[in-house]
Amino acid sequence: MVIDKTKMQNLSDRLVEEEVKGRSLWADARKRFLRNKAAVGGLIILVLVALFALFGNFAAQWSNEELDFSVMGNVRDAGGPSLANGHFFGTDDLGRDLFARTVQGTRISLMVGIVGSAIAVIAGTLYGAIAGYTGGRVDNIMMRTVDILMAIPYMFVLILLLVVFGRSITMLFVGIGLISWLDMSRIVRGQTLSLRRKEFIEAAEATGVAPFTIIRRHIVPNLLGIVAVYATLLVPLMILTESFISFLGLGVQEPLTSWGALISEGASTMNYGTLWQLAFPLFFFIITLFGFFFVGDGLRDALDPKDR
Amino acid sequence: MFTYIAKRLAIAVPTLLVLIIFSFLLMHAAPGGPFTQERALPPQVLANLEAKYGLDQPLWRQMASYIRGLISAFDFGPSFIYKDRTVNEIIAQGFPVTLTYGGISFVVAVTVGVTLGVLAAIFHNSWLDYLAVGVSIGAQVLPNFVMAPILLLTFTLWLRWLPGGGWEGGQWQYLVMPIIALSTSFMASIARITRSSMLEVLNSNHIRTARAKGLPERKVILRHALKPALLPVISYLGPTFVTMITGSVVVDIYFSTGGIGKAFVDSALNRDYAVMMGVTILVGTLTVLFNLLVDILYAWIDPKIRY
Numbered sequence: 001m002v003i004d005k006t007k008m009q010n011l012s013d014r015l016v017e018e019e020v021k022g023r024s025l026w027a028d029a030r031k032r033f034l035r036n037k038a039a040v041g042g043l044i045i046l047v048l049v050a051l052f053a054l055f056g057n058f059a060a061q062w063s064n065e066e067l068d069f070s071v072m073g074n075v076r077d078a079g080g081p082s083l084a085n086g087h088f089f090g091t092d093d094l095g096r097d098l099f100a101r102t103v104q105g106t107r108i109s110l111m112v113g114i115v116g117s118a119i120a121v122i123a124g125t126l127y128g129a130i131a132g133y134t135g136g137r138v139d140n141i142m143m144r145t146v147d148i149l150m151a152i153p154y155m156f157v158l159i160l161l162l163v164v165f166g167r168s169i170t171m172l173f174v175g176i177g178l179i180s181w182l183d184m185s186r187i188v189r190g191q192t193l194s195l196r197r198k199e200f201i202e203a204a205e206a207t208g209v210a211p212f213t214i215i216r217r218h219i220v221p222n223l224l225g226i227v228a229v230y231a232t233l234l235v236p237l238m239i240l241t242e243s244f245i246s247f248l249g250l251g252v253q254e255p256l257t258s259w260g261a262l263i264s265e266g267a268s269t270m271n272y273g274t275l276w277q278l279a280f281p282l283f284f285f286i287i288t289l290f291g292f293f294f295v296g297d298g299l300r301d302a303l304d305p306k307d308r
Numbered sequence: 309m310f311t312y313i314a315k316r317l318a319i320a321v322p323t324l325l326v327l328i329i330f331s332f333l334l335m336h337a338a339p340g341g342p343f344t345q346e347r348a349l350p351p352q353v354l355a356n357l358e359a360k361y362g363l364d365q366p367l368w369r370q371m372a373s374y375i376r377g378l379i380s381a382f383d384f385g386p387s388f389i390y391k392d393r394t395v396n397e398i399i400a401q402g403f404p405v406t407l408t409y410g411g412i413s414f415v416v417a418v419t420v421g422v423t424l425g426v427l428a429a430i431f432h433n434s435w436l437d438y439l440a441v442g443v444s445i446g447a448q449v450l451p452n453f454v455m456a457p458i459l460l461l462t463f464t465l466w467l468r469w470l471p472g473g474g475w476e477g478g479q480w481q482y483l484v485m486p487i488i489a490l491s492t493s494f495m496a497s498i499a500r501i502t503r504s505s506m507l508e509v510l511n512s513n514h515i516r517t518a519r520a521k522g523l524p525e526r527k528v529i530l531r532h533a534l535k536p537a538l539l540p541v542i543s544y545l546g547p548t549f550v551t552m553i554t555g556s557v558v559v560d561i562y563f564s565t566g567g568i569g570k571a572f573v574d575s576a577l578n579r580d581y582a583v584m585m586g587v588t589i590l591v592g593t594l595t596v597l598f599n600l601l602v603d604i605l606y607a608w609i610d611p612k613i614r615y
Contacts, residue, residue: 148323151596155554156572156588157331163576163584164334240451247453248557248573260453267457271465282454289449 039298061086124184132192425502447496
């Protein structure tokens with residue numbers, strides 16, 4: 001009898017191999033995510049935009065507060081984008097360097113998006129997990145409260161807040177934070193309701209683990225997937241909200257700026273033929289939103305177990 | 309069904325009360341009164357003014373009379389800045405305009421969006437599908453405040469086809485750009501939602517049965533696929549309507565249409581709290597009513613939901 005050499009080889013290989021490496025949900029998801037070209041492209045764009053925001057100032061020839069008197073009053077002809085005088089993106093109406101202003105605006109817009117979404121993640125996850133896990137009357141009251149808050153026209157209330165308490169970036173964070181967690185808490189609650197009936201929660205309850213520890217140690221880690229997806233999709237919405245408010249002139253105030261404020265400035269001066277003032281901020285705004293949407297969609301597809 | 313509507317109304321009333329009380333308190337928490345000016349008024353004049361507007365009363369009594377006025381006569385009280393106008397007059401001037409272009413945009417967004425989504429799903433993975441998906445992704449990053457300047461640039465400054473702004477009683481030239489600016493991003497979202505739900509429905513068992521028994525494709529789609537596929541779209545209509553009204557702020561700024569958004573921004577910049585509150589409460593009421601309407605419609609159409 002001839003022994004099949006390759007089969008024996010395989011067997012010996014398998015015996016030497018220490019242990020089959022399990023594929024966790026996250027490893028699986030990472031693989032699927034990396035296979036998704038749009039999502040990887042979006043991620044690369046976001047990394048580039050983040051690098052631009054962090055290190056763009058080192059490349060700038062002018063600070064964002066300096067006025068270039070040589071172009072002032074003649075912005076249309078002398079203020080365009082050029083490498084010669086160091087205004088890579090041109091200047092704005094007052095002769096300030098648009099490159100430095102865009103770096104600054106990118107920083108603030110990204111920060112608003114990320115902080116808003118972080119508030120949503122923390123508050124929404126805790127609120128939803130507590131409501132879903134506790135159930136009964138507490139759940140009912142907590143979710144009816146969310147229903148009521150959801151029906152409030154938040155854009156108007158946000159503007160009201162900004163006008164009453166003064167326009168500041170802190171108030172903007174408070175206002176955006178107040179509304180951003182509502183959707184998140186609903187999603188998390190729904191997910192928690194189905195987790196609560198799982199055996200491992202029952203086991204934890206049977207061994208006498210305190211409710212809050214169960215939420216912290218067993219429920220929240222299992223929610224991370226859906227929370228991550230939603231948080232990624234929430235960042236562009238926060239950026240949009242902030243830009244809308246800043247566009248109205250109620251958001252960040254000079255000398256600070258943001259994409260919305262820059263776009264608004266650019267739009268108001270486009271009649272004079274200074275199109276670059278609209279084009280550059282708008283470009284960064286659009287590619288970043290694209291990036292977040294693609295990454296969010298990619299994450300959703302990657303983490304969706306139905307799609308195996 | 310009746311108990312369901314009653315239950316929903318029972319939530320709607322406290323929602324509105326919360327909104328009214330919240331904005332009322334917010335307004336009173338503002339530093340400085342409505343008559344604080346650069347040149348301080350003599351104390352007697354100030355006292356008379358405050359007495360006229362009822363500001364010398366305790367807070368709870370002011371709130372009670374405000375709510376009473378609202379419920380009994382839809383009275384939002386006088387404007388604090390324009391001494392001869394009431395909030396109702398200011399709203400009545402702008403609201404019909406907003407409702408006109410908002411309503412048309414809403415209809416356009418729903419019809420075009422649903423059509424595009426359905427066609428994309430029927431011709432899945434064809435050029436039409438890719439076009440629809442491409443358009444809807446592109447439109448997602450073009451919110452109305454970005455759309456509006458681009459439209460103005462193209463149609464007014466370059467092509468000189470359309471007037472740059474104004475209302476003129478709602479002639480069509482003045483309506484085109486506001487409607488495109490308002491409806492584009494919703495059209496895109498509606499097309500996306502319709503496409504994905506239609507694809508799901510077209511793969512379901514009852515559609516296979518309908519095809520197997522030999523129904524013509526047109527009938528399969530119109531009679532069996534469309535209705536269940538539209539359910540997710542309906543639940544999206546409530547928020548859409550609200551954002552249309554919010555978008556009126558941008559449209560009014562760019563196209564000088566003079567709708568309610570202008571009244572709101574003006575009052576925000578002038579600190580005319582009475583008008584701000586009035587608009588906020590009006591929009592809140594519309595939101596609640598529209599959500600109620602959408603929920604009832606949903607319950608009526610979807611046979612799986614029984615209340």
